[in-house]
Amino acid sequence: MWPEHDNALTRSFRFKDFRVAFSFMSDVAEEAEYQDHHPWWSNEYNVVSFRLRTHSAGYVVTDKDRQLAAAIDQLAAEYDGAVVEA
Secondary structure (H helix, E strand, O other): OOOEOOOOEEEEEEOOOHHHHHHHHHHHHHHHHHHOOOOEEEEEOOEEEEEEOEHHHOOEOOHHHHHHHHHHHHHHHOOOOOEEEO
16 A cells, blocks of 8 residues: 555655666556556656656546556566565
8 A cells, every 4th residue: 555645645666776767667657658647756776756646636646546556566566676665
């Protein structure tokens, strides 16, 4: 379960290095396009952080965000050593 802060689901993932983090971001980009729901995210070296909320619903958390969060978790699980950061 992703924590909710300020009307957004938030989570960060730490990977082995930048190359692995970038590969993960590419996979998430493909999924976001498929779902037609695009995250706010940032990347610093090996950490990828997300903030999910639906702008068309008034910047609140919706089922679209929960579905994308679940897909992101699934993708992260495919990367050995991916760590969820607090």
